Amino acid sequence: MGLLDFLKRHQRKFYITGAIVGGAFALGKFAQWKLAEYSDRVAAEEVARARKKHHYDSNQRTCKMTAIAMLPSLRERLFNALDTEALTTKLKSSPENKILTWQELKTVTFARFLSSVYACCLLISFLRVQLNILGGCMYHGEMQTGSSLFHIFTEVHKEYLAVVQYFLGPGLTRLIDVVQSKVQDSIGSVSLKEKVDVADIERMIATARQAIEVGSIEQADDTATTATSASADAHRSLHPLVTFLLPPESNGGTSEETPDQAESEDVPSISPDAQAYITQLMGHTRDVLESQDFKSTLSACLDCGFQFGSTGLAESMLTPSVDHAAAKIPLARVVPILNAQTHGLFAHQGDGVVSSVMSLELLNQFSANVYEAYSHEISFE
Template identity: 45%
Template sequence: MFSSVWNFIKRHKKKFIFTGAVVGGVYIFGRYAQKKIRDIQEKEATEYIAQARRQFHFESNQRTCNMTVLSMLPPLREAVVAQLNSETLTALLKTKPANKLEIWEDLKIISFTRTIVAVYSTCMLVVLLRVQLNIIGGYLYLDNSVGKSITNPLAPADVQQQYLSSIQHLLGDGLTELITVVKRAVQRSLGSVSLKQSLSLLELEQQLSWIRAEVESDSERPMSRFLLADDENALAE
């Protein structure tokens, strides 16, 4: 029996070798394919986790931006009101002074100036804080990345403080200069408009467009000067 089996194997030796090679090749290829699939799955899982971490960090940073902006609005409002105090003029009018027409004219200029300055300064505050906090947030994300050395952080505490303290320029000297520029444009635009004259919506829009053009037309002195002090502008460049 064994001799017949052996003879059968010898007669079909090539077929057995070919079949063995095919089976072995399929097995090796299967193992290789499984390894590749595992590698791909692990890579995808790693990328997904990294993406999830980035998304979580970004959303967390945006919430921080929103809360910081909201916390800075009251100081900004106080700074605007302190320099453009229409309440004092309103109280003065109640005393029926002899120069009430002049006070009304001042009140007109201050009211328009305060409204326009509030819009400009709020937009600037939002932009400046979002840029600063997103830059800091990006550095903090890199500092907290796996494998990043904590001995040389990209955003040490003093750098973060320097970034965030620059907002004081907008609340101080930058705001004062913005008020001066806007008030000058308002006086040129509305100074000749009588208190008894009513403006249509189109006329008011035209006046505001002219004031905007006046405020934003100085190409030699960009509006970034209201946000950043001169030394900070130099650093930004």
């Protein structure tokens, strides 16, 4: 009876104590569940972050290997269009118009050097835009189970990347024509007997660059005069060399047929879904190319490329036995040195302009921003 009386007297305390203990136990279990849920979420985010970084790094390696794979074709087309070797061979045969041939060799050599730097930087920058847009979209597609877009990426990938053939064909031809014309205007009158040093050559190149890039801006503005004011503003916001990368929008934004493509008669058609997706991709590509970020990035690439060329030229012109401050040689002697330096631009074992430009922090940051933007859901309606 004593135990029952004790329990009755203190039952309220037992209830309160039980409630506290039970509540504490339940709270502990809830805390454990939330902690486990948080840990699982953090682990999943870490896995997703690592997977995305791996995908991005793989995409950048693809960018580099694609650019390197295209260098031989780019070099061949440039050197065939600006054939200094033929002029050198002609000079060796003692032609009657030797002075005119030397003048032509001077102009073509400078044009080849400038065109090579421009073409390499444009190719690298454009491939970074294309492959990071495509890579970001593909990553997003992989993350979406049952995505209606993922099954067409194989078609899209090949067709979209083929757009670069416009630059390697008509775009490159137009670039070379502009460069050769402006080089003739800015450097053509300089005598081959004039003694120059590295600083003088750098000033000549800078003068030609200004003529080429400002001239391209004026050409774009002339084209824009017949367009709306919005279109004219878009032209002015472009880097002046962007117009060589893509065909006019009146062509539907697709690449023109190149001689290589013309040889193939059996070109497989792509599905309507893939074509619609490519059209949207081209719109996004134009948006990126028209951005201030791309303009700044391409300018940095060009500065890096020309600095790379100038450094190599200085090393070739100056020797330990020469007083660097007073070293001046006739321009005629610089021509073969500059020609040899142009060949060196296309080295791809870590010593060429491609490796130098690709290591630019601004280019890598721009690539990361483009990839990140397109790795999230983008409207393709």
